[in-house]
Amino acid sequence: MSAVDLPAVPRVLIAEADPWSRDLLKQVLLAVRCDARLDVCGDGQQAATLLREKAYDLVLADWELPGIDGLSLLRNVRQKRRSPALPFILLSSRNDSASVREVLPLAPTAYLTKPLNMEGLTQRLQDLLLNEGESVYCEIPPLAPGMSLSGFLERRRDACDGAPLWVDVKAAVDRSLGPDGLNLKRLEDQVRMDPQITAVLIAAANSAGNHGTPVQTLAAAMHTLAAGQSMNLILGMALKHNVVLGDPALVAYAERHWQLSQDTAEHARRLARLLELDQERCYSAGILHRLGDLALLRCLEDWRQGGGALDDEVIGESLYAFGAAYGSSLRARWRLPLELRQLIAAIYSLEGGVYSREALVVNLAAQMARLTEYEGLEALARSKTARLLKVGLSELMRVRKA
Structure with a gap:
């Protein structure tokens, strides 16, 4: 042409x-x-x-x-x-x-x-x-007249692209390239704290073209997809709209959810190591459990750019009303393995049923992550979850200090 x-x-x-x-x-x-x-x-x-x-x-x-x-x-x-x-x-x-x-x-x-x-x-x-030297700019369409925020979020729930990115993917890929090409282990270390990357790669590894045992961890997903496809999917995420938040209030909320995800994941991995359980699977559940809240924040950026009003109170109310629903919808739509989804659900509640030791671990890890640095672990050590795991105050202190 x-x-x-x-x-x-x-x-x-x-x-x-x-x-x-x-x-x-x-x-x-x-x-x-x-x-x-x-x-x-x-x-x-x-x-x-x-x-x-x-x-x-x-x-x-x-x-x-x-x-x-x-x-x-x-x-x-x-x-x-x-x-x-x-x-x-x-x-x-x-x-x-x-x-x-x-x-x-x-x-x-x-x-x-x-x-x-x-x-x-x-x-x-x-x-x-494109003609030589040509570029195309597309304006962000305004919100439909009369559109309410709740209506907007309800419509976007089953079509959102997921969370904004926590890591600079181009820099992560560049740091993972060596004389022999892409080092998968190095790339995993660069991106493992990012919920969006973790979720997309696990979902892609479990897609129709890849059969076998369900993939539940980032390392297994990257091994299944191999270096080239892993790198392409990661770089492709950076091309999407609003993958980086621009509103300072949304960024502040996102940073809290990212930190909570990372703290839960790290505590879960250390507890699992202490109890000789599956560390990486517990880490995956921890890093993914706030995916819906983060996806909602990204949709709120779309709302703001379309001309919608936004303030701190509106953000908090939206997270309370829609965050959990966005997470459930994403995990189901991306067909994350049922076992991993059940482990994520255990982070929020252990009411009823018989739970695995990994489920108890991620639940306890999330409770630890929500404590401030000034709060003690004594009450947590006396909790039902800690007692079922037979984890005492000394073990919890080791996990926190690790």
Whole structure:
């Protein structure tokens, strides 16, 4: 597509089976052309239907689509002999010479192998969707007339993008790169305190394309996804809207929730180590248990930018009314493993039922995290949770000082 052929607002089709890779492609594309008219689907049959019904300016399709694969879609597009040819980027995990020879006669605009090179993909999209030196700015749409904050938050609950980011992902990735490429362990150490990154990578590792034992920890998720996909997903999060909060009051609330998450996670890991339980699983539950509150704060940033009023009292009331519901919705929508969701729930309540020792650990860890540095541990050591775990004052003091 040459500069003179560029439409004022391009229409783009993304066809990718894996939901997290699909979201990543969407974010990279919108970072290049935020005004693009975008259709997204997860199977080849739907993609074929859309290609018959609409005129696209660019297609990105995965070879391994269910139903009609991406190569067949490309073949069908080329048989129509459109002039100029429809730009078509074919994505695949196949990098063998036989696959390349099969693709080349169909003249894809690009054949990109997974894990994708984010910089390379971005450059391709810029070449296809922007004139030289051009950039596109998209204004934030105002709130609908008469929209109330409670109505806004209710509507956004099942569609929010999750929490803002705690870590600078580009810096974290840069610090994890070495002479031999990306060091996964180093990257894990850089991002493990971030609830959004932890949740997204665990969700992606448990997506339809990855089978086996449910993944419940960041380390296991990164091992399942491998270095390239882990890095891409992490970098892709930084492209999303309002991933960094701008309102000082929202930042202050977020910092308290981030700190509470980290303190709970660290206490849970130390208690689990002391009791010879699963440290990393307990850490995951602790770091994720405020995900809903943080996601709500991010939606409040959208409300503010759309022209809605916001003050400290409104923020507190919104967290009280919607924080738990946002957390439940996110954990279910992202299909976090049931065992991990149950462990997170144990942080809040142990009423009724029989709980595992890990559940008791995370509950006790959360109670510790809520204590101020001036509050003693004596009452906590006498609590039912501590007694069930057979953890006394001396053990709690060791956990706090570690």
